[in-house]
Amino acid sequence: MIRRHELTDQEWALLAPLIPRVITGRPRVDDRRLVNGMVYKIRTGISWRDLPERYGPWQSAYTRFRRYALDGVFTRALQHIQARADAAGDIDWLVQIDSTIVRAHQHAATTGRKGGSTRRTNRNDHALGRSRGGLTTKLHLATDGAGRPLAFLLSPGHRNDSVFAQSLLERIRVPRLGPGRPRSTPDRVIADKAYSSKAFRSYLRRRRIACIVPERRDQIRNRLNRGSTGGRPPYFDPQTYRRRNTVERCFNRLKGFRVLATRYDKTATSYEAAVCLASILIWARSV
Template sequence: MRRHELTDCEGELLAPLIPRAATGRPRVEDRRVINGMVCKIRTGIPWRDLPERYGPWQTVCTRFRRYALDGVFTRALQQIQSRADAAGDIDWLVQIDSTIVRAHQHAAATGRKGGPTGRTNRNDHALGRSRGGLTTKIHPACDGKGRPLALLITPGRRHDSTCAQTLLEQIRVPRTGPGRPRRRPDRVIADKAYSSRGCLRRRGIAHTIPEKIGQRRHRHHRGSRGGRPPRFGREIYRSRNTVERCFNLLKGFRGIATRYEKTATSYEAVVTRASFLLWARSVGRRTLVPCRASRAGEPFRSRH
């Protein structure tokens, strides 16, 4: 197995989720193509500069776009989260925050011919202009071990407080057996930018969020009508650095630290694919599907 390529466990987990055509000419090996996608995300190189060992770059690029629109990477992330939850490996002390990513000049030409519309394929393509130029924000909701449970991509100028409710609604960990997917964390930890606690109170979610100075003064001025100050646990709040470590791991992928993708759908697929790799390499081997010994002729065999 070369550097920036899938392990056998990761390949076994992805194999059932990859769509295959019933008819047509023989296609390039799936493991080979996905390794090209991982290499591209890790190094941030253009599609045309992919090494030849991954096959034609047009094939890798086309399949990546097809998988992104079909939600293959999102389903893979939910599947590994489901297995980790069944094994009791998820800490539901959730932290939310955001990080800004600078968009490369190649990502600025988002096209003006129109295209499919949806939640992540808006007219702005999650690109916002600020003092630093065109930027994008990544909003992750991480578990207590620094692994993304949900992701939200917005323009860089969007304020964090407007995205909290949408981000928490993206949390959806399916059950391995019967039952509804788990969507509610035990507690949410966030900084002052998420000081609007209305959505958390309506859902009955405990939270640890510091109060802004302006809100504190306004409450004091109102006297008894201002209500009681919200509870704030300093000891619990100290664990908020977990989400900062998650940013450090995600931005270890050069294709995430700088945005090269033109559309919001493609960039969200890049972040989701990297999140899957973080989950796959942090959970134990018993949590994942058992790895079989590689045999000649299998589509997902190691490269030695």
């Protein structure tokens, strides 16, 4: 019987070949049982210690999750699912990018009290930053035209979106099932006004990627004030820009996993692994 928040037979059949198996050594807890425990944990947001007994010892689930996170198991599994979708022509390369703020729970706040010690902390190492709402993390996301995650990265919550736009797009690497280099170049990129910078537009132009980003009012005003030397306005397709809400809907799906809506993990590695596992489930339910 499949319980609430557990993998269906179809989802497990897709994910099972991508889970590392150990042939030697003592028998371990069933892989599907532990992965179901991981899914239950990130969906409900409970502590590892409160994991129901039907998923086995919580220490085993936590240890396996950390091992998979450090070894990049979830990342490779996500890339493999994306590669299968791309081989079937199921990826729309109209890419949307955006970011969202995630409030850090006190269990994730390893930086000490405000105004306390000034020695180097884990705040920058683990993508935690202090803003008006307290300690926050910013999740930057790139999705395909169907609203499925292609790449993501974390930054401290107080950092500007456009600073990480290039790094985010360079994380898009969809492998080929056969020979050939991974695909990393979108056909078009849609973003809001926060990404309207000359450097970002130049970067997309060098990579021959169509840019659909509206100008900010101050940029329009400065260009008009310069007269003929201000140049022509950048290309903008308002009809295509209407599809930008796709990335917002993807954020809604990701934040349906409570571990992602509020950050409880102290390390960026564990939080990224949770984002990756949630992304795998989004892909598995759409292919």
